[in-house]
Amino acid sequence: MSESTSHFNKLYKKRQRWWEGAGSDYGKRGMGMPRLQRQLAVAFSIVFIATIHRGWSGHQDAVHITAILGESVVFNCQVDFPADHPVPYVLQWEKKGEEIPIYIWYDSYPTHSGEGYEGRVSRVSPDSPYGLASLNLTNIKESDQGWYECKVVFLNRSPNSHKNGTWFHLDVHAPPRFSVTPEEVIYVNTGDAIILNCQAEGTPVPEISWYKDANPVEPAATIGIFNDGTELRISSIRQEDIGDYTCIAKNGEGQISHTARVVIAGGAVIMVPPTNQTTLEGKKVQFSCEAKALPGNVTVRWWKEGTPVKQVASLETRVTVRRDGSLVINPVAAEDTGMYTCQVSNGIGDPQSASAYLSVEYPAKVTFTPTVQYLPFRLAGVVQCYIKANPPLQYVTWTKDKRLLEPYQTKDIVIMNNGSLLFTRVNENHQGRYTCTPYNAQGTQGSSGQMEVLVRKPPVFTVEPESLYQRKVGETVEMHCDAQEAEGTQKPTIQWQRRDNQPLQKSRVRVTGGNITIESLRRTDFGYYQCVASNEVATIVTSTQLVVEGTQPHAPYNVTANASEFAVSLQWLPGYSGGPDYNQVYTIWYREAGVNDWLTIPVTPPGSTQVTINRLTPGTTYEFQVIGKNIIGDGMLSKIVTVRTLDGTAIPSTEKDGTTPPDGPRPGPPRNVTVTEISNGFVITWQPPIERANLINHYSIQYKTDGPWKSVSKGQIRPEDTSYLVKNLVGGRTYYFRVFAYSVKSYESSETVKFSVPARVKHKAITAGVVGGILFFIVAIILSVCAVKICNKRKRRKQEKEYNMVACRLSDARNGSSAAPVSQVPLKKVVGSYRDYSLELP
Numbered sequence: 001m002s003e004s005t006s007h008f009n010k011l012y013k014k015r016q017r018w019w020e021g022a023g024s025d026y027g028k029r030g031m032g033m034p035r036l037q038r039q040l041a042v043a044f045s046i047v048f049i050a051t052i053h054r055g056w057s058g059h060q061d062a063v064h065i066t067a068i069l070g071e072s073v074v075f076n077c078q079v080d081f082p083a084d085h086p087v088p089y090v091l092q093w094e095k096k097g098e099e100i101p102i103y104i105w106y107d108s109y110p111t112h113s114g115e116g117y118e119g120r121v122s123r124v125s126p127d128s129p130y131g132l133a134s135l136n137l138t139n140i141k142e143s144d145q146g147w148y149e150c151k152v153v154f155l156n157r158s159p160n161s162h163k164n165g166t167w168f169h170l171d172v173h174a175p176p177r178f179s180v181t182p183e184e185v186i187y188v189n190t191g192d193a194i195i196l197n198c199q200a201e202g203t204p205v206p207e208i209s210w211y212k213d214a215n216p217v218e219p220a221a222t223i224g225i226f227n228d229g230t231e232l233r234i235s236s237i238r239q240e241d242i243g244d245y246t247c248i249a250k251n252g253e254g255q256i257s258h259t260a261r262v263v264i265a266g267g268a269v270i271m272v273p274p275t276n277q278t279t280l281e282g283k284k285v286q287f288s289c290e291a292k293a294l295p296g297n298v299t300v301r302w303w304k305e306g307t308p309v310k311q312v313a314s315l316e317t318r319v320t321v322r323r324d325g326s327l328v329i330n331p332v333a334a335e336d337t338g339m340y341t342c343q344v345s346n347g348i349g350d351p352q353s354a355s356a357y358l359s360v361e362y363p364a365k366v367t368f369t370p371t372v373q374y375l376p377f378r379l380a381g382v383v384q385c386y387i388k389a390n391p392p393l394q395y396v397t398w399t400k401d402k403r404l405l406e407p408y409q410t411k412d413i414v415i416m417n418n419g420s421l422l423f424t425r426v427n428e429n430h431q432g433r434y435t436c437t438p439y440n441a442q443g444t445q446g447s448s449g450q451m452e453v454l455v456r457k458p459p460v461f462t463v464e465p466e467s468l469y470q471r472k473v474g475e476t477v478e479m480h481c482d483a484q485e486a487e488g489t490q491k492p493t494i495q496w497q498r499r500d501n502q503p504l505q506k507s508r509v510r511v512t513g514g515n516i517t518i519e520s521l522r523r524t525d526f527g528y529y530q531c532v533a534s535n536e537v538a539t540i541v542t543s544t545q546l547v548v549e550g551t552q553p554h555a556p557y558n559v560t561a562n563a564s565e566f567a568v569s570l571q572w573l574p575g576y577s578g579g580p581d582y583n584q585v586y587t588i589w590y591r592e593a594g595v596n597d598w599l600t601i602p603v604t605p606p607g608s609t610q611v612t613i614n615r616l617t618p619g620t621t622y623e624f625q626v627i628g629k630n631i632i633g634d635g636m637l638s639k640i641v642t643v644r645t646l647d648g649t650a651i652p653s654t655e656k657d658g659t660t661p662p663d664g665p666r667p668g669p670p671r672n673v674t675v676t677e678i679s680n681g682f683v684i685t686w687q688p689p690i691e692r693a694n695l696i697n698h699y700s701i702q703y704k705t706d707g708p709w710k711s712v713s714k715g716q717i718r719p720e721d722t723s724y725l726v727k728n729l730v731g732g733r734t735y736y737f738r739v740f741a742y743s744v745k746s747y748e749s750s751e752t753v754k755f756s757v758p759a760r761v762k763h764k765a766i767t768a769g770v771v772g773g774i775l776f777f778i779v780a781i782i783l784s785v786c787a788v789k790i791c792n793k794r795k796r797r798k799q800e801k802e803y804n805m806v807a808c809r810l811s812d813a814r815n816g817s818s819a820a821p822v823s824q825v826p827l828k829k830v831v832g833s834y835r836d837y838s839l840e841l842p
Contacts, residue, residue, distance in 0.1 A: 062167035068253060069174035072138040074124060077150035077166050078131035088155045093135050096147035103135060145172040175254035176206035187265040187295045188237045196232040196260055200249030211246045267349030268293035274342055274356035281362040284330040289342035291325060300325035303341045334362045364389035364438035365445035373451055375426040376458035376538035383421040383453055385436035393419055394440050401432045431455045457486030458538035465531060465544040471521050473550040481514040481531035492533040499528040523551035526576060549579035553628035553635030561643040564744055565618045566697055568643055571610040572626050584628040588613060593621040619647040666746035667695040670739040675755040681727035686739045686750060695743040703737050732759040
């Protein structure tokens with residue numbers, strides 16, 4: 001059996017089962033099915049035989065149709081009736097590769113739609129312009145692409161009477177659609193490598209192109225496009241690689257795009273920090289902590305006073321951290337008062353934190369009630385009321401032996417700020433049973449329990465140290481102390497301590513009973529020591545001073561400073577000099593704030609404890625220290641004192657600008673201000689004032705063209721200088737100059753001098769600079785030759801003498817030449833000495 005015959009048999013059986021089912025349906029409708037079935041069978045036999053004979057060939061005359069995915073198409077198929085006379089026929093549409101027809105129609109009977117074509121295939125309306133056998137295919141899918149055949153079977157025609165079947169080929173075009181796209185936001189760090197994958201489907205196959213910020217991506221050393229354009233690879237992210245990357249998929253049916261934003265990952269930033277809150281005990285409180293980050297996987301952690309809230313035992317059952325990062329405490333307790341800190345992080349950079357304080361208010365309450373308290377007879381004593389209150393304590397009421405106590409009516413009893421009772425001089429009448437009741441703005445939580453207050457005699461010193469111990473460096477000192485308790489009280493304990501709370505050097509200090517011994521004395525042992533005797537009744541203290549002689553001076557103290565515009569005056573108290581036989585002198589260390597190196601100035605006269613440092617810059621912060629020195633060596637530096645000099649006043653009172661000079665004696669005005677042009681610039685000269693020239697602390701120079709006054713000199717000009725060099729004035733401009741004479745607290749100005757700069761001055765300055773450079777080079781050569789000759793003077797004494805004479809003549813000749821105008825006008829003789837300061841004035 002041939003392959004075509006086998007295929008026919010299978011197809012025939014399937015269709016026979018379908019028609020049998022259809023026939024039973026028709027039978028229900030009361031129609032004559034046996035005759036109809038026979039006719040249909042004959043018709044299908046004709047179709048099947050024709051199919052076998054043709055073997056799915058004969059596509060040469062096929063109609064080619066192109067459709068768009070999702071749209072509809074009509075396969076136009078005519079019905080050629082015999083002699084143009086309509087007769088019954090069966091319409092059947094088949095698709096190549098499908099065993100069952102996709103559509104079967106016969107007049108007045110239910111139509112058949114193949115699997116996957118239900119609701120999408122139908123016969124066109126007889127009134128349409130298409131042939132009666134035309135098929136309408138809707139909602140086209142890509143799988144619909146292929147060969148289709150239209151078959152019309154006349155029930156009264158033999159199989160070989162007519163060639164039956166019209167072929168159609170359907171091409172389904174689909175616009176691009178993405179199957180793989182990169183994430184919309186990609187977080188990277190500088191130096192990372194990334195791959196952006198963008199794949200698309202469609203008919204025809206889409207082409208992929210890449211753009212960065214609307215510009216085509218150009219392959220480079222670190223950027224490439226691979227795998228038919230579907231992958232954009234960046235091997236090492238740079239700052240310029242950050243931006244929006246768009247892949248575009250395009251074919252003949254359209255184009256689509258997808259954009260991925262490459263972003264430098266950023267650490268979490270707190271946008272809504274927690275704020276300080278005050279609440280009542282028992283209420284609920286919530287602290288916000290909202291943060292943003294790139295990427296946004298923010299983790300929020302909370303601490304109380306540096307401890308994670310989850311590890312605070314008192315908060316364990318009452319604290320919650322919500323998803324939005326906020327902290328909730330419910331209910332709030334008094335012990336929850338404190339600083340709460342939230343810390344946010346997304347794993348990039350350092351975590352950021354913010355803090356807020358929680359103040360829990362509650363009625364004042366007694367936290368502890370001692371059973372017994374003691375008061376020292378005939379001394380001052382305190383009966384404590386241990387209180388906790390928020391808002392702060394307002395007042396405390398006391399009872400003694402169940403009766404209200406009125407301390408304000410008793411001269412020897414005072415209620416302290418913390419609510420405790422102070423007895424200025426204790427007597428036996430103060431003994432009794434006391435209670436205290438605290439109050440604040442929220443009220444009170446009740447009274448304390450009863451406290452038994454007993455009056456007892458305090459301990460007394462039986463041995464006290466001397467008021468002063470004087471020892472030399474390296475020696476040993478022993479100080480004695482002892483105390484006795486009163487009858488009915490405990491023996492007091494005795495301790496030694498320094499009054500400045502510095503620790504005792506245990507390696508050199510021994511305490512035996514009430515005695516203390518310090519060996520190998522040093523300068524640091526100098527100071528006051530206290531013997532402290534304590535028992536349940538009272539604590540008593542006695543003091544002594546230890547002086548260690550033969551050391552460097554101790555640090556000066558109580559250093560104070562007063563600043564003016566250009567000077568700072570210091571005063572201090574001397575530290576211990578090292579002994580009565582040692583005199584000390586002082587040195588001032590000072591520097592500008594932020595500068596590493598210190599400058600030093602000795603204090604004169606020696607031993608003086610005050611000094612003024614001059615020539616400082618106005619409006620500048622300085623640091624000062626004082627150090628003493630004796631014959632043994634330098635002592636210890638004082639604490640640093642920071643002071644800022646006063647800001648200078650730039651505009652004098654002679655100008656109508658609304659300013660006035662500071663108070664204080666002022667020098668006279670500088671005189672005879674002149675401006676002289678020289679080869680390398682312009683020299684401003686003046687004469688000192690006639691009146692009060694001794695008050696001058698320094699000079700300064702100001703200039704202007706057509707704008708406000710400006711300063712020529714960056715620093716201060718010394719009082720002994722009367723000239724100043726300015727270079728590179730702009731040619732063709734008119735300048736105005738004036739000179740200020742400053743005292744410590746005031747100043748005076750010269751008259752304003754007008755000076756017009758020639759237009760040629762810029763070229764002259766350049767020429768003078770070139771000539772000066774050449775002259776300097778020649779002089780350097782001559783000096784070098786002279787140096788070599790001098791080194792060989794032992795061998796060439798006679799030649800050296802002759803050479804020196806020649807050299808001198810040569811120098812004289814050069815000094816008299818016209819090529820050196822500078823040497824013809826010695827500056828020191830004409831204008832005096834000046835500071836060479838290069839400044840281009842506009």
